[in-house]
Amino acid sequence: MTTDALVLDAAAQDLLFREARTANTFTDEPVSDEQVQAIYELVKFGPTAMNQQPLRVVLVRSAEARERLVNHLGEGNKAKTTSAPLTAILAVDNEFHEELPTVFPHFPGAKDYFAGDRDGRVASAAMNGALQAGYFIVGVRAAGLAAGPMTGYDAEGINKEFFADGEHSVLAVVNIGKPGDNAWYPRSPRLAYDEVVTTV
Template identity: 90%
Template sequence: MTTDTLVLDAAAQDLLFREARTANTFTDEPVSDEQIQAIYELVKFGPTAMNQQPLRIVLVRSTEGRERLVQHLGEGNKAKTAAAPLTAILAVDNEFHEELPTVFPHFPAAKDYFAERPVREASAAMNGALQAGYFIVGVRAAGLAAGPMTGYDAEGINKEFFADGEHSVLAVVNIGKPGEDAWYPRSPRLAYDEVVTTV
């Protein structure tokens, strides 16, 4: 398959996917609030079930905030997070249903459907993960590298940053310009025929 099969040009395809990598080191060039806002304003349009928007983002910039976060990370993630110019904690709001429209034309009983906490948590986790994926691609679209991580003590981060009990961490993402030796060797990807079937 050639790159011209897609509407997106080859350079954009490379930027977002083929040449994009998970960065493990970063330069000290800062990442501005304006850059993060531009990323969010783009990726907020990614689809979710019933337009629910459970993703919540905590930007960790201060030394104190970084120390609070790093203590809950796995050993392999501590040093790179301590050195990253910006780290985002991606979490879900398990009370997201309160933000749904009062009248939802396609599903009038949406708020009733999410009345039970286990139903909300399952839906928030799935749709929040979708939004997290959009966010990572948005970081790449901004010309930055993302270093998403799940090697952490989730309970510890939830207690540290979301003491209200209404939020749950999904991922921790370091963000910035890639530094020296930023990349591990690329892991193989499954081929089309290994993934796609037709019925």
């Protein structure tokens, strides 16, 4: 079995991947700040190019903020977001290069490399932020919670609503909690190994 080729035990493989699903309903059990911090303290170690860390997370807890967010979501995402115990807006800081002297100190020119190239910086933030968003979703699963990531929204509206500085860009909106009744859609097919992997 291919599962035997992995160091991670089968139960952990199931928790993080095989049995994990995108949740569409949630119980009302709260998600604490301590749980979210534990998730971040784990996933911050995921690799990125030049140790860029553009991911920024906004936890939407208040009813007022939830309403502001829901107004920018697609119709199919509104009800589940209204009822989720916690929703996180995952965004990127397009000024991430300001942190490079701290997080990538062995390359003193890293900050200047990106400083004069906003288009390149935004593209790099998007790619590395997407990597970090993937780690975040796996981290939510590692905490025994379900994640409901969504990209069905008005990105410009969310950026104006929550990131008025113009330097942050939304990547995804993720509902987080314990799965509720009928939380799962049927599992969609995955491509087979031979359809994806080639050797040269």
